[in-house]
Amino acid sequence: MRYTFKQLEYFVAVAECGTIAGAAEKVHVSPPSISVAIAQLEEALEVRLFVRQPSGLQLTDAGSEVLSHTRALLEKAHGLQDFSGLAKGELRGKVTLGSFITLAPLVLPEICQSFAERHPAVSIELLEGSQDQLIGYLRRGIIDLAITYEMHIPQDLWFEPLAGLPPVVMVDANHRLATMSSVDIKELEGDPYILLDLPISRDYFLSIFEKSGVSPNVRMKTTHFEVVRSMVANGIGVSIGVVRPVNNAALDGKPIVSVPISNPLPVLNIGVLSRRSDFSQLASALKKQIQQLVTPSHVPGMTPL
DNA sequence: GTCCGAGATTTCCTTGTGGG
DNA sequence: CCCACAAGGAAATCTCGGAC
Numbered sequence A: 001m002r003y004t005f006k007q008l009e010y011f012v013a014v015a016e017c018g019t020i021a022g023a024a025e026k027v028h029v030s031p032p033s034i035s036v037a038i039a040q041l042e043e044a045l046e047v048r049l050f051v052r053q054p055s056g057l058q059l060t061d062a063g064s065e066v067l068s069h070t071r072a073l074l075e076k077a078h079g080l081q082d083f084s085g086l087a088k089g090e091l092r093g094k095v096t097l098g099s100f101i102t103l104a105p106l107v108l109p110e111i112c113q114s115f116a117e118r119h120p121a122v123s124i125e126l127l128e129g130s131q132d133q134l135i136g137y138l139r140r141g142i143i144d145l146a147i148t149y150e151m152h153i154p155q156d157l158w159f160e161p162l163a164g165l166p167p168v169v170m171v172d173a174n175h176r177l178a179t180m181s182s183v184d185i186k187e188l189e190g191d192p193y194i195l196l197d198l199p200i201s202r203d204y205f206l207s208i209f210e211k212s213g214v215s216p217n218v219r220m221k222t223t224h225f226e227v228v229r230s231m232v233a234n235g236i237g238v239s240i241g242v243v244r245p246v247n248n249a250a251l252d253g254k255p256i257v258s259v260p261i262s263n264p265l266p267v268l269n270i271g272v273l274s275r276r277s278d279f280s281q282l283a284s285a286l287k288k289q290i291q292q293l294v295t296p297s298h299v300p301g302m303t304p305l
Numbered sequence B: 001g002t003c004c005g006a007g008a009t010t011t012c013c014t015t016g017t018g019g020g
Numbered sequence C: 001c002c003c004a005c006a007a008g009g010a011a012a013t014c015t016c017g018g019a020c
Helices: A005-017 A020-027 A031-045 A061-087 A104-118 A131-139 A201-211 A225-233 A281-293
Strands: A050-053 A056-059 A093-100 A122-129 A145-149 A157-165 A168-172 A192-196 A217-222 A239-241 A256-260 A268-275
Touching: A005 A020, A005 A031, A005 A056, A005 A061, A020 A031, A020 A056, A056 A061, A093 A104, A093 A131, A093 A281, A104 A122, A104 A145, A104 A281, A122 A131, A122 A281, A131 A145, A131 A157, A131 A268, A145 A281, A157 A281, A168 A225, A192 A201, A192 A225, A192 A239, A217 A225, A225 A239, A225 A256, A268 A281
Parallel strands: A093 A122, A093 A145, A192 A217
Antiparallel strands: A050 A056, A145 A268, A157 A268, A168 A239, A168 A256
16 A cells, blocks of 8 residues: 555545645645645546646546545544544543534534543544534534534434423513513514524514514524624614523613514424434434434523423 | 735755765 | 664745736
8 A cells, every 4th residue: 555544635635625825724734745645646647637727726527536436445444443442441532613604602512521521532623603504514524423403404314302392582671572471473574673684593583473473574684693692682682592501681781582483483403413324333423412412301501391 | 017925936055864 | 772764844936816
């Protein structure tokens, strides 16, 4: 064998980043090391893996073919490393967990802490994103699992629901609805609405209005959940959310009131999204840990339902 | 046409490791 | 201990696209 695993790892990094510089940063070596490794790998395999372009490197058809074989090979190699740990009664290695961006600050600390206590030799890498980003990360093998919502799950991935979260209306403490025990969506008609403008998520929130025959008065759009909460807390508008952080205040300290919705709306399930196959020991262990922590009666970081 | 910046590659050097 | 080799970093150089 005239190539090395290190060359293969650098090859995958370049394929994923699209540039030598990006790959170098990713694997923590200098660009020349990557460049040399790719050249050596191409020589060893006697195949052109990349087309060099001014903006970076683009995979050739042969390179794409080699990439899928390389990923499978590295996956098996990592599996062997996991197995060596298992033989000694412990898991070791690296697992990458994705999280829907609004859930991350609430659920990840407890998951990471408990998993680290149980499997100290395993390192967890985290990657947050919107639903479509997480789906892409899973398909490309960048993450092993994702904790997210049951929204637009494609056929090639597998979602396991763990808890159902009913949507609630968020208003500021002085809002006329703040003291209500529940609210009808129709009562939001005319109120300025702050929209969490993430792909797929925005469709979910707008569909709540659509089902109630109300058109929302969208005043502002933002891709950051904490910005939504700050706008609401400062009385700039109202919003709808499904996460209810234990801390019911925005980052500036102003309180947010969550009011249940009286309309019959389906709960939004939170759960684990994964590939249907290609499941490592580490991913299984992490999934098991998440299943134990996220239950219908307890979601880390959130007030009990 | 010239300049500038981004990115890749080459050259040379240092460091670490394994074999004799 | 010495030597050979591999890996990786720093600096220099090359290539190309975009701006003026």
